[in-house]
Amino acid sequence: MFWYGNDGGYGGGGGVVVMVVGMLLFWGLVIAGIALLLRRPHREAGGMVPAHRSAQQVLAERFARGEIDEGEFTARLSALHGPKKL
Incomplete structure (x- = not known):
């Protein structure tokens, strides 16, 4: 009703695909960042990772x-x- 033509304002349906792919990439990066933070070795008070002793x-x-x-x-x-x- 408020858009021009029948494309819903997304450029003929291709925009919807771009939005879905973009959303999946965004959440994938968020989840990967959280996983990297959780797997990072714990640092001691000095900020250095202890070497193998x-x-x-x-x-x-x-x-x-x-x-x-x-x-x-x-x-x-x-x-x-x-x-x-x-």
């Missing part, structure tokens, strides 16, 4: 924090290195 580094950090004593540290360290070869 070896078992010996983790053991040394636990000893430095006082979580384990010197005897346990040396015992676990020798267990990490395995039996000594002669």
